[in-house]
Amino acid sequence: MGDSKRHRILMVSDFFYPNFGGVENHIYLLSQCLLKLGHKVVVMTHAYGNRSGVRYMTGGLKVYYVPWKPFLLQNTLPTFYGTLPIIRTILIREQISLVHGHQAFSTLCHEALMHARTMGYKVVFTDHSLYGFADVGSIHMNKVLQFTLADVSQAICVSHTSKENTVLRSGLPPEKVYVIPNAVDTAMFKPAAERPSGNEITIVVISRLVYRKGADLLVEVIPEVCRMYPNVRFIVGGDGPKRVRLEEMREKHSLQDRVEMLGAVPHAQVRSVLISGHIFLNSSLTEAFCIAILEAASCGLLTVSTRVGGVPEVLPDDMIVLAEPDPTDMVQAIKKAISILPMIDPQDMHNRMKKLYDWHDVAKRTEIVYDRALKCSNQSLLERLSRYLACGAWAGKLFCLVMIIDFLLWRLLQLWKPAEDIEVVPDIVLSLDEDRGMSQDFQAFNEDHSLR
Amino acid sequence: MDNNIAENPSPTRAKWRKVAYGGMQPGFDDNHTDDSFLEGMVMNANVVKRDMLKVMQDSVSISQYPCIVVLVGLVWNYTLRSTLDETSLLINRRAPGALKNPTLTSFISLNVSVVASVFIASRLPSRLHVFAVMLFSLQVFLFAPLVTYCIKKYSFHLHLCFSFSLMAVTLAFVYTLHRLLFVLLLGLLVFVTVVCPYWLIRMQEYKFEINGPWDEANWLSFVLILQIKINSANH
Numbered sequence: 001m002g003d004s005k006r007h008r009i010l011m012v013s014d015f016f017y018p019n020f021g022g023v024e025n026h027i028y029l030l031s032q033c034l035l036k037l038g039h040k041v042v043v044m045t046h047a048y049g050n051r052s053g054v055r056y057m058t059g060g061l062k063v064y065y066v067p068w069k070p071f072l073l074q075n076t077l078p079t080f081y082g083t084l085p086i087i088r089t090i091l092i093r094e095q096i097s098l099v100h101g102h103q104a105f106s107t108l109c110h111e112a113l114m115h116a117r118t119m120g121y122k123v124v125f126t127d128h129s130l131y132g133f134a135d136v137g138s139i140h141m142n143k144v145l146q147f148t149l150a151d152v153s154q155a156i157c158v159s160h161t162s163k164e165n166t167v168l169r170s171g172l173p174p175e176k177v178y179v180i181p182n183a184v185d186t187a188m189f190k191p192a193a194e195r196p197s198g199n200e201i202t203i204v205v206i207s208r209l210v211y212r213k214g215a216d217l218l219v220e221v222i223p224e225v226c227r228m229y230p231n232v233r234f235i236v237g238g239d240g241p242k243r244v245r246l247e248e249m250r251e252k253h254s255l256q257d258r259v260e261m262l263g264a265v266p267h268a269q270v271r272s273v274l275i276s277g278h279i280f281l282n283s284s285l286t287e288a289f290c291i292a293i294l295e296a297a298s299c300g301l302l303t304v305s306t307r308v309g310g311v312p313e314v315l316p317d318d319m320i321v322l323a324e325p326d327p328t329d330m331v332q333a334i335k336k337a338i339s340i341l342p343m344i345d346p347q348d349m350h351n352r353m354k355k356l357y358d359w360h361d362v363a364k365r366t367e368i369v370y371d372r373a374l375k376c377s378n379q380s381l382l383e384r385l386s387r388y389l390a391c392g393a394w395a396g397k398l399f400c401l402v403m404i405i406d407f408l409l410w411r412l413l414q415l416w417k418p419a420e421d422i423e424v425v426p427d428i429v430l431s432l433d434e435d436r437g438m439s440q441d442f443q444a445f446n447e448d449h450s451l452r
Numbered sequence: 453m454d455n456n457i458a459e460n461p462s463p464t465r466a467k468w469r470k471v472a473y474g475g476m477q478p479g480f481d482d483n484h485t486d487d488s489f490l491e492g493m494v495m496n497a498n499v500v501k502r503d504m505l506k507v508m509q510d511s512v513s514i515s516q517y518p519c520i521v522v523l524v525g526l527v528w529n530y531t532l533r534s535t536l537d538e539t540s541l542l543i544n545r546r547a548p549g550a551l552k553n554p555t556l557t558s559f560i561s562l563n564v565s566v567v568a569s570v571f572i573a574s575r576l577p578s579r580l581h582v583f584a585v586m587l588f589s590l591q592v593f594l595f596a597p598l599v600t601y602c603i604k605k606y607s608f609h610l611h612l613c614f615s616f617s618l619m620a621v622t623l624a625f626v627y628t629l630h631r632l633l634f635v636l637l638l639g640l641l642v643f644v645t646v647v648c649p650y651w652l653i654r655m656q657e658y659k660f661e662i663n664g665p666w667d668e669a670n671w672l673s674f675v676l677i678l679q680i681k682i683n684s685a686n687h
Binding site for chain 2 (some may be wrong): 131158165167168175176179181217288289309314356357368369375
């Protein structure tokens with residue numbers, strides 16, 4: 001371990017493989033790129049069904065599936081101090097230097113960051129979503145976030161809008177928040193060799209069919225577009241509570257042969273669905289960063305999307321047509337997209353995407369954040385408590401109490417199970433195949449999934 | 453923690469753009485906070501600026517109800533003591549319009565007043581007494597809201613006069629009956645008309661509503677407003 005810049009990172013989140021989603025993919029791909037840069041990465045998440053214990057993934061990525069069952073929306077039951085022993089053991093065994101938590105909605109992440117700070121480790125947090133301020137759920141979540149981020153070393157957000165939102169919710173100084181966007185695996189999302197021929201224009205929608213993703217907007221937009229353009233057809237992939245409404249819309253307007261409903265699309269088949277279309281439609285009502293748009297652009301599709309959240313920052317103006325989130329404006333945007341479609345070259349778009357987004361670039365920028373985090377000074381308990389006190393009149397004192405108890409429990413644990421007794425894991429460095437591209441990793445990722 | 457690299461103020465440095473693509477922007481760190489940071493934020497957009505006098509005038513309507521309740525209670529009391537003749541309660545009133553769209557709360561309040569009247573009625577000497585008291589209570593509780601609403605619509609001045617005279621009359625009657633109750637009623641009326649408006653306006657200072665580009669789009673209300681406008685234009 002001569003290289004002093006080699007970090008030993010523990011990624012923590014409730015959301016990881018075998019679940020598929022934005023956060024899960026982000027953690028996996030970021031970890032793979034960091035491994036390629038020579039760092040050590042270990043992931044910690046909760047058990048998924050029978051999948052409990054230690055597993056190894058491609059590239060030697062070690063994953064701890066801690067035997068806690070999820071209790072609500074993939075989150076582990078928050079016990080405050082219950083996770084302290086296991087986290088301490090993992091941190092000592094793997095000789096971790098830095099803990100990186102993901103997603104504000106993950107209870108495991110908050111607990112891990114709290115314990116890591118108590119034990120003196122440096123901590124980085126990445127926020128992946130936008131939240132409001134007005135409803136009860138958001139108010140409580142923001143308070144919890146304020147607690148966790150009161151003492152974080154650095155924070156990362158996936159878009160500039162997300163940075164504004166996180167800074168307002170948590171009260172962090174803006175200089176502590178880095179904006180490092182997600183990226184897309186361009187080797188996997190390649191356009192078709194030949195564009196779908198014929199004079200039919202196919203519009204693809206792939207999203208969860210829920211209110212938040214604008215499924216109701218689709219119900220208004222699709223019949224109108226089908227009426228205006230007889231040569232347009234829709235492919236709708238995804239499932240959810242609003243699927244019934246879309247089926248009803250199909251029946252009502254007799255669009256069975258023009259609107260194809262695919263149901264839930266496994267991640268491995270997303271590309272094949274995308275390349276069968278010309279235009280990608282995203283109707284989300286809120287989005288911190290939309291990876292689906294990147295995947296579509298990488299496959300050479302022209303995107304039509306609602307102008308919400310961080311979406312305007314994601315693509316250059318000539319690759320996306322933005323609309324206000326209401327049906328009339330969206331129909332106008334689709335009209336404009338259809339008119340500029342002949343000028344779009346999918347291969348050209350794909351090549352541009354390769355330059356605009358790259359996971360290796362994301363990993364390098366994250367590395368800079370880690371370097372800065374490790375340069376932060378070590379603080380004693382008293383200095384840290386003053387930061388928690390600033391969180392609020394009542395909340396501040398409560399947070400201080402929580403941290404003091406955590407500190408005492410940690411000391412107790414040190415006496416009961418001294419660090420010397422915990423066996424340290426030796427470093428196993430796999431021979432890295434330099435030629436192997438990210439796509440093979442991703443393929444292995446998907447094959448792992450299909451074997452289950 | 454060194455966040456600011458000594459930047460070269462040469463004119464060749466590109467302007468910072470609020471975009472996520474293209475990797476790190478040359479000349480800027482990832483944690484660079486531009487002057488345009490939070491420029492899309494709107495604070496307290498939906499908060500209504502309240503005027504103390506207006507709020508006090510509105511609270512006068514609320515103070516009518518304790519007065520009515522107390523008056524009915526007084527009537528019960530006088531009837532029980534036989535100071536009031538039962539025939540004088542049988543006043544003939546015309547209903548100023550039927551009760552439209554009754555809500556759950558109005559049902560509950562009506563039922564409560566009926567139950568209360570029944571308890572009083574159980575103490576009364578004759579059937580005529582009971583009938584008179586029940587009828588009187590029902591009429592007052594049913595029609596009082598309608599009467600006050602009609603007066604308010606007709607003339608705000610008349611409404612204020614009516615309210616103050618109601619309060620004065622109630623206070624006068626209670627004063628003759630029981631000193632302690634008078635003090636309590638006076639305290640309640642002062643609380644409702646003066647203290648509560650002041651408290652509301654003080655608490656408004658703490659209102660901190662934040663809106664911005666990160667909010668979930670609320671297109672349904674936009675569409676509904678549009679439909680209402682179209683409908684009203686058509687009629």
